[in-house]
Amino acid sequence: MDDSPATAVIFDLDGTLVDSEPHYYEAGRRVLAAHGVTDFGWEEHTRFVGIGTRETMETLRAEHRIAAPVEQLLAEKNRSYLELAGRSTPVFDGMRSLVERLHAAAHPLAVASGSSREAIDAVLAGSGLGALLPVRVSAEEVAHGKPEPDVFLEAARRLGRSPGDCVVVEDAPPGAEAARRAGMRCVAVPYVRGAETDEGFASAGLLFAGGQDEFDAGRAYAWITGAGAS
Template sequence: MISVIFDLDGTLVDSEPNYYESGRRTLERHGVPDFTWEQHSRFIGIGTLETLEILKDRYGIPAPVEQLLAEQNAAYLELARTRTEVFPQMRGLVERLYAEGVPMAVASGSSLEAIDAVLAGTGLDASLTTVVSAEEVARGKPAPDVFLEAARRLGAEPADCVVVEDAA
Protein backbone atom coordinates (compact mmCIF):
# COMPACT_ATOMS: atom_id res chain seq x y z
CA MET A 1 0.00 0.00 0.00
CA ILE A 2 1.16 3.53 -0.77
CA SER A 3 1.65 5.90 2.17
CA VAL A 4 1.45 9.69 1.87
CA ILE A 5 3.78 12.08 3.70
CA PHE A 6 2.83 15.75 3.75
CA ASP A 7 4.92 18.81 4.38
CA LEU A 8 2.94 21.22 6.56
CA ASP A 9 3.74 24.89 5.97
CA GLY A 10 2.85 26.03 2.47
CA THR A 11 1.57 22.58 1.51
CA LEU A 12 -1.29 21.64 3.84
CA VAL A 13 -1.73 25.05 5.45
CA ASP A 14 -1.11 28.69 4.66
CA SER A 15 1.01 29.53 7.68
CA GLU A 16 2.89 32.45 6.17
CA PRO A 17 0.38 35.10 7.36
CA ASN A 18 0.94 33.83 10.92
CA TYR A 19 4.72 34.00 10.55
CA TYR A 20 4.40 37.56 9.25
CA GLU A 21 2.03 38.67 11.99
CA SER A 22 4.07 37.10 14.80
CA GLY A 23 7.22 38.75 13.44
CA ARG A 24 5.47 42.09 12.96
CA ARG A 25 4.18 42.04 16.56
CA THR A 26 7.62 41.14 17.91
CA LEU A 27 9.35 43.90 15.94
CA GLU A 28 6.68 46.42 16.96
CA ARG A 29 7.34 45.60 20.64
CA HIS A 30 10.97 46.46 20.00
CA GLY A 31 10.48 49.80 18.30
CA VAL A 32 9.93 48.78 14.66
CA PRO A 33 6.29 49.78 14.03
CA ASP A 34 6.13 49.63 10.25
CA PHE A 35 7.37 46.17 9.20
CA THR A 36 5.47 45.36 6.01
CA TRP A 37 4.43 42.16 4.22
CA GLU A 38 6.77 43.19 1.39
CA GLN A 39 9.71 43.34 3.80
CA HIS A 40 8.67 40.03 5.34
CA SER A 41 8.40 38.34 1.95
CA ARG A 42 12.13 38.76 1.40
CA PHE A 43 12.72 36.34 4.28
CA ILE A 44 10.28 33.60 3.25
CA GLY A 45 12.17 30.32 3.15
CA ILE A 46 14.85 31.55 5.56
CA GLY A 47 14.78 30.22 9.12
CA THR A 48 13.24 32.37 11.84
CA LEU A 49 16.47 32.56 13.85
CA GLU A 50 18.48 33.68 10.83
CA THR A 51 15.81 36.23 9.93
CA LEU A 52 15.73 37.66 13.44
CA GLU A 53 19.52 37.96 13.51
CA ILE A 54 19.40 40.02 10.31
CA LEU A 55 16.50 42.20 11.52
CA LYS A 56 18.07 42.73 14.95
CA ASP A 57 21.19 44.05 13.25
CA ARG A 58 19.31 46.07 10.60
CA TYR A 59 17.09 47.86 13.13
CA GLY A 60 19.59 48.05 16.00
CA ILE A 61 17.35 46.11 18.39
CA PRO A 62 19.18 45.75 21.72
CA ALA A 63 17.30 42.65 22.94
CA PRO A 64 19.13 39.32 22.60
CA VAL A 65 18.08 37.29 19.57
CA GLU A 66 17.04 34.44 21.89
CA GLN A 67 14.49 36.78 23.52
CA LEU A 68 13.17 37.89 20.13
CA LEU A 69 12.87 34.26 19.05
CA ALA A 70 10.98 33.29 22.21
CA GLU A 71 8.58 36.23 21.78
CA GLN A 72 7.97 35.47 18.11
CA ASN A 73 7.46 31.75 18.80
CA ALA A 74 4.91 32.50 21.53
CA ALA A 75 3.02 34.86 19.22
CA TYR A 76 3.17 32.33 16.38
CA LEU A 77 1.81 29.48 18.53
CA GLU A 78 -1.13 31.63 19.61
CA LEU A 79 -1.91 32.49 15.99
CA ALA A 80 -1.32 28.93 14.78
CA ARG A 81 -4.00 27.59 17.12
CA THR A 82 -6.61 30.13 16.08
CA ARG A 83 -5.89 31.59 12.64
CA THR A 84 -4.27 28.96 10.42
CA GLU A 85 -6.05 28.30 7.14
CA VAL A 86 -5.97 24.85 5.56
CA PHE A 87 -5.84 24.90 1.77
CA PRO A 88 -9.36 23.61 0.92
CA GLN A 89 -8.15 21.12 -1.71
CA MET A 90 -5.63 19.71 0.73
CA ARG A 91 -8.26 19.28 3.45
CA GLY A 92 -10.36 17.40 0.91
CA LEU A 93 -7.42 15.21 -0.08
CA VAL A 94 -6.55 14.39 3.54
CA GLU A 95 -10.19 13.54 4.31
CA ARG A 96 -10.46 11.30 1.26
CA LEU A 97 -7.20 9.46 1.97
CA TYR A 98 -8.18 9.03 5.62
CA ALA A 99 -11.57 7.61 4.64
CA GLU A 100 -9.81 5.13 2.34
CA GLY A 101 -7.42 4.06 5.12
CA VAL A 102 -4.27 5.37 3.45
CA PRO A 103 -1.42 5.73 5.99
CA MET A 104 -0.40 9.40 6.28
CA ALA A 105 2.15 11.48 8.13
CA VAL A 106 3.35 15.05 8.42
CA ALA A 107 7.08 15.70 8.01
CA SER A 108 7.98 19.30 8.72
CA GLY A 109 10.87 21.60 9.46
CA SER A 110 8.71 23.27 12.11
CA SER A 111 8.96 22.49 15.81
CA LEU A 112 6.78 19.74 17.27
CA GLU A 113 5.00 22.39 19.31
CA ALA A 114 4.18 24.41 16.17
CA ILE A 115 3.09 21.33 14.20
CA ASP A 116 0.81 20.21 17.03
CA ALA A 117 -0.68 23.72 17.39
CA VAL A 118 -1.44 23.95 13.67
CA LEU A 119 -2.90 20.45 13.41
CA ALA A 120 -5.05 20.91 16.53
CA GLY A 121 -6.18 24.38 15.50
CA THR A 122 -7.26 23.22 12.06
CA GLY A 123 -8.74 19.87 13.09
CA LEU A 124 -6.25 18.00 10.91
CA ASP A 125 -4.94 16.24 14.02
CA ALA A 126 -7.83 13.78 13.80
CA SER A 127 -6.52 12.44 10.47
CA LEU A 128 -2.80 13.12 10.69
CA THR A 129 -1.57 11.42 13.84
CA THR A 130 1.95 10.53 12.70
CA VAL A 131 4.17 13.59 12.89
CA VAL A 132 7.91 14.12 12.46
CA SER A 133 9.68 17.40 13.16
CA ALA A 134 13.16 18.32 11.98
CA GLU A 135 13.93 18.62 15.71
CA GLU A 136 13.77 14.83 15.89
CA VAL A 137 16.25 13.95 13.15
CA ALA A 138 19.94 14.51 12.54
CA ARG A 139 19.53 16.77 9.51
CA GLY A 140 16.67 19.08 8.58
CA LYS A 141 15.38 19.74 5.10
CA PRO A 142 16.48 19.65 2.36
CA ALA A 143 18.05 16.42 3.67
CA PRO A 144 15.49 13.61 3.47
CA ASP A 145 15.76 12.65 7.16
CA VAL A 146 12.25 13.83 8.19
CA PHE A 147 10.67 11.94 5.29
CA LEU A 148 12.63 8.77 5.97
CA GLU A 149 11.67 8.90 9.64
CA ALA A 150 8.01 9.45 8.72
CA ALA A 151 8.13 6.39 6.43
CA ARG A 152 9.71 4.36 9.25
CA ARG A 153 6.99 5.43 11.72
CA LEU A 154 4.31 4.51 9.19
CA GLY A 155 5.92 1.10 8.75
CA ALA A 156 6.41 1.83 5.05
CA GLU A 157 9.32 1.46 2.69
CA PRO A 158 10.42 4.88 1.40
CA ALA A 159 9.88 3.64 -2.19
CA ASP A 160 6.22 3.05 -1.27
CA CYS A 161 5.65 6.63 -0.14
CA VAL A 162 4.46 9.71 -1.97
CA VAL A 163 5.71 13.00 -0.53
CA VAL A 164 3.66 16.15 -1.02
CA GLU A 165 6.00 19.12 -0.58
CA ASP A 166 6.12 22.74 -1.76
CA ALA A 167 9.92 23.07 -1.85
CA ALA A 168 12.38 21.61 -4.30
Protein backbone atom coordinates in the same frame (compact mmCIF):
# COMPACT_ATOMS: atom_id res chain seq x y z
CA MET B 1 8.80 -2.08 7.02
CA ASP B 2 5.03 -2.01 6.54
CA ASP B 3 3.93 -4.53 3.89
CA SER B 4 0.81 -2.52 2.98
CA PRO B 5 0.82 -1.59 -0.73
CA ALA B 6 -0.67 1.87 -0.16
CA THR B 7 1.77 4.72 -0.81
CA ALA B 8 2.65 6.78 2.26
CA VAL B 9 2.05 10.51 1.94
CA ILE B 10 3.95 13.14 3.92
CA PHE B 11 2.46 16.63 4.03
CA ASP B 12 4.19 19.87 4.76
CA LEU B 13 1.96 21.94 7.04
CA ASP B 14 2.31 25.71 6.64
CA GLY B 15 1.23 26.97 3.24
CA THR B 16 0.44 23.43 2.12
CA LEU B 17 -2.31 22.08 4.37
CA VAL B 18 -3.18 25.34 6.10
CA ASP B 19 -2.90 29.03 5.23
CA SER B 20 -0.75 29.88 8.23
CA GLU B 21 1.86 32.06 6.53
CA PRO B 22 0.02 35.29 7.43
CA HIS B 23 0.25 34.24 11.09
CA TYR B 24 3.96 33.49 10.77
CA TYR B 25 4.53 36.82 9.08
CA GLU B 26 2.69 38.73 11.79
CA ALA B 27 4.43 36.80 14.58
CA GLY B 28 7.82 37.51 13.04
CA ARG B 29 6.95 41.17 12.44
CA ARG B 30 5.98 41.59 16.09
CA VAL B 31 9.19 40.00 17.35
CA LEU B 32 11.40 42.05 15.07
CA ALA B 33 9.56 45.26 15.96
CA ALA B 34 10.11 44.51 19.66
CA HIS B 35 13.83 44.37 18.91
CA GLY B 36 13.97 47.58 16.91
CA VAL B 37 13.38 46.30 13.37
CA THR B 38 10.33 48.19 12.13
CA ASP B 39 10.50 47.74 8.36
CA PHE B 40 9.93 43.99 8.04
CA GLY B 41 7.35 43.46 5.28
CA TRP B 42 5.52 40.62 3.58
CA GLU B 43 7.91 40.54 0.63
CA GLU B 44 10.86 39.95 2.94
CA HIS B 45 8.88 37.29 4.76
CA THR B 46 8.33 35.35 1.53
CA ARG B 47 12.08 34.72 1.35
CA PHE B 48 11.63 32.32 4.24
CA VAL B 49 8.55 30.40 3.12
CA GLY B 50 9.47 26.73 3.42
CA ILE B 51 12.42 27.41 5.71
CA GLY B 52 12.33 26.25 9.32
CA THR B 53 11.56 28.74 12.07
CA ARG B 54 14.99 28.37 13.67
CA GLU B 55 16.85 28.92 10.41
CA THR B 56 14.63 31.91 9.67
CA MET B 57 15.26 33.58 13.00
CA GLU B 58 18.99 32.85 12.87
CA THR B 59 19.19 34.58 9.49
CA LEU B 60 17.08 37.57 10.53
CA ARG B 61 19.02 37.95 13.77
CA ALA B 62 22.30 38.10 11.84
CA GLU B 63 20.99 40.39 9.09
CA HIS B 64 19.47 42.88 11.50
CA ARG B 65 22.21 42.54 14.14
CA ILE B 66 19.77 41.72 16.93
CA ALA B 67 21.51 41.29 20.28
CA ALA B 68 19.00 38.89 21.84
CA PRO B 69 19.93 35.19 21.64
CA VAL B 70 18.15 33.12 19.01
CA GLU B 71 16.48 30.96 21.67
CA GLN B 72 14.77 34.06 23.07
CA LEU B 73 13.62 35.15 19.62
CA LEU B 74 12.26 31.67 18.89
CA ALA B 75 10.33 31.60 22.17
CA GLU B 76 8.86 35.04 21.49
CA LYS B 77 7.84 34.15 17.94
CA ASN B 78 6.34 30.83 19.01
CA ARG B 79 4.22 32.53 21.71
CA SER B 80 2.98 35.11 19.26
CA TYR B 81 2.27 32.54 16.56
CA LEU B 82 0.34 30.26 18.92
CA GLU B 83 -1.78 33.22 20.02
CA LEU B 84 -2.64 34.02 16.39
CA ALA B 85 -3.09 30.41 15.26
CA GLY B 86 -5.32 29.67 18.22
CA ARG B 87 -7.90 32.09 16.88
CA SER B 88 -8.18 30.48 13.43
CA THR B 89 -5.97 28.81 10.84
CA PRO B 90 -7.91 27.96 7.68
CA VAL B 91 -7.38 24.62 5.95
CA PHE B 92 -7.22 24.69 2.16
CA ASP B 93 -10.37 22.95 0.92
CA GLY B 94 -8.60 20.87 -1.71
CA MET B 95 -6.05 19.66 0.79
CA ARG B 96 -8.73 18.66 3.28
CA SER B 97 -10.38 16.65 0.53
CA LEU B 98 -7.08 14.95 -0.38
CA VAL B 99 -6.25 14.05 3.23
CA GLU B 100 -9.70 12.65 3.84
CA ARG B 101 -9.62 10.60 0.64
CA LEU B 102 -6.16 9.19 1.35
CA HIS B 103 -7.12 8.36 4.93
CA ALA B 104 -10.28 6.57 3.78
CA ALA B 105 -8.14 4.46 1.43
CA ALA B 106 -5.77 3.52 4.30
CA HIS B 107 -2.72 5.40 3.06
CA PRO B 108 -0.21 6.01 5.88
CA LEU B 109 -0.08 9.77 6.45
CA ALA B 110 2.29 12.14 8.23
CA VAL B 111 3.10 15.81 8.64
CA ALA B 112 6.72 17.00 8.41
CA SER B 113 7.20 20.69 9.13
CA GLY B 114 9.74 23.35 9.97
CA SER B 115 7.41 24.60 12.70
CA SER B 116 7.76 23.76 16.37
CA ARG B 117 6.03 20.60 17.57
CA GLU B 118 3.80 22.75 19.79
CA ALA B 119 2.72 24.80 16.78
CA ILE B 120 2.10 21.71 14.63
CA ASP B 121 -0.07 20.12 17.31
CA ALA B 122 -2.02 23.32 17.96
CA VAL B 123 -2.78 23.96 14.29
CA LEU B 124 -3.82 20.38 13.57
CA ALA B 125 -5.98 20.26 16.70
CA GLY B 126 -7.90 23.29 15.49
CA SER B 127 -8.09 22.19 11.86
CA GLY B 128 -10.23 19.09 12.22
CA LEU B 129 -7.44 17.06 10.60
CA GLY B 130 -5.59 16.11 13.76
CA ALA B 131 -7.06 12.63 14.06
CA LEU B 132 -6.18 11.87 10.43
CA LEU B 133 -2.55 12.97 10.80
CA PRO B 134 -1.21 11.47 14.03
CA VAL B 135 2.39 11.05 12.79
CA ARG B 136 4.16 14.39 13.01
CA VAL B 137 7.78 15.46 12.71
CA SER B 138 9.09 18.93 13.58
CA ALA B 139 12.42 20.27 12.41
CA GLU B 140 13.17 20.61 16.14
CA GLU B 141 13.41 16.82 16.27
CA VAL B 142 16.05 16.35 13.56
CA ALA B 143 19.56 17.62 12.90
CA HIS B 144 18.79 19.80 9.88
CA GLY B 145 15.72 21.53 8.46
CA LYS B 146 14.67 21.77 4.83
CA PRO B 147 16.15 21.73 2.18
CA GLU B 148 17.96 18.89 3.94
CA PRO B 149 15.85 15.70 3.84
CA ASP B 150 15.92 14.94 7.59
CA VAL B 151 12.26 15.65 8.44
CA PHE B 152 10.99 13.56 5.54
CA LEU B 153 13.32 10.66 6.25
CA GLU B 154 12.28 10.68 9.89
CA ALA B 155 8.60 10.73 8.89
CA ALA B 156 9.19 7.73 6.62
CA ARG B 157 10.93 5.93 9.46
CA ARG B 158 8.01 6.56 11.81
CA LEU B 159 5.58 5.36 9.16
CA GLY B 160 7.67 2.23 8.65
CA ARG B 161 8.27 2.98 4.99
CA SER B 162 11.26 3.26 2.70
CA PRO B 163 11.72 6.69 1.07
CA GLY B 164 10.86 5.29 -2.34
CA ASP B 165 7.41 4.34 -1.03
CA CYS B 166 6.60 7.91 0.03
CA VAL B 167 5.17 10.97 -1.70
CA VAL B 168 5.68 14.47 -0.31
CA VAL B 169 3.15 17.30 -0.73
CA GLU B 170 4.89 20.69 -0.55
CA ASP B 171 4.34 24.38 -1.23
CA ALA B 172 7.90 25.71 -1.18
CA PRO B 173 11.10 25.11 -3.18
CA PRO B 174 13.20 24.12 -0.13
CA GLY B 175 10.62 21.46 0.72
CA ALA B 176 10.52 20.11 -2.81
CA GLU B 177 14.31 19.98 -2.81
CA ALA B 178 14.25 18.15 0.54
CA ALA B 179 11.88 15.58 -0.98
CA ARG B 180 14.28 15.08 -3.89
CA ARG B 181 17.22 14.59 -1.53
CA ALA B 182 15.14 12.11 0.45
CA GLY B 183 14.46 10.07 -2.69
CA MET B 184 10.72 10.72 -2.56
CA ARG B 185 8.24 11.75 -5.26
CA CYS B 186 6.74 15.20 -4.81
CA VAL B 187 3.48 17.01 -5.48
CA ALA B 188 4.23 20.73 -5.52
CA VAL B 189 1.60 23.42 -4.90
CA PRO B 190 3.49 26.74 -4.78
CA TYR B 191 2.29 29.17 -2.13
CA VAL B 192 4.20 32.23 -3.34
CA ARG B 193 3.14 33.57 -6.73
CA GLY B 194 5.98 33.31 -9.23
CA ALA B 195 7.78 30.61 -7.27
CA GLU B 196 6.60 27.92 -9.70
CA THR B 197 9.66 28.64 -11.88
CA ASP B 198 12.11 28.17 -9.00
CA GLU B 199 14.63 25.41 -9.71
CA GLY B 200 13.68 23.81 -6.40
CA PHE B 201 10.44 22.67 -8.02
CA ALA B 202 12.20 21.19 -11.07
CA SER B 203 12.20 17.69 -9.60
CA ALA B 204 8.51 17.72 -8.61
CA GLY B 205 6.63 14.96 -10.38
CA LEU B 206 3.36 16.88 -10.29
CA LEU B 207 3.36 20.68 -10.19
CA PHE B 208 0.23 22.80 -9.79
CA ALA B 209 1.80 26.01 -11.10
CA GLY B 210 -1.19 28.12 -10.09
CA GLY B 211 -0.93 27.04 -6.46
CA GLN B 212 -4.02 26.35 -4.38
CA ASP B 213 -6.25 28.04 -6.97
CA GLU B 214 -5.25 25.35 -9.46
CA PHE B 215 -4.91 22.42 -7.06
CA ASP B 216 -7.11 19.45 -7.93
CA ALA B 217 -7.42 16.85 -5.18
CA GLY B 218 -8.69 14.21 -7.59
CA ARG B 219 -5.77 14.67 -9.94
CA ALA B 220 -3.28 14.63 -7.05
CA TYR B 221 -4.88 11.47 -5.65
CA ALA B 222 -4.68 9.71 -9.01
CA TRP B 223 -1.02 10.66 -9.40
CA ILE B 224 -0.10 9.60 -5.87
CA THR B 225 -1.82 6.24 -6.22
CA GLY B 226 -0.33 5.54 -9.63
CA ALA B 227 -3.33 6.09 -11.88
CA GLY B 228 -1.95 9.43 -12.98
CA ALA B 229 1.77 8.90 -12.44
CA SER B 230 4.14 9.32 -15.32
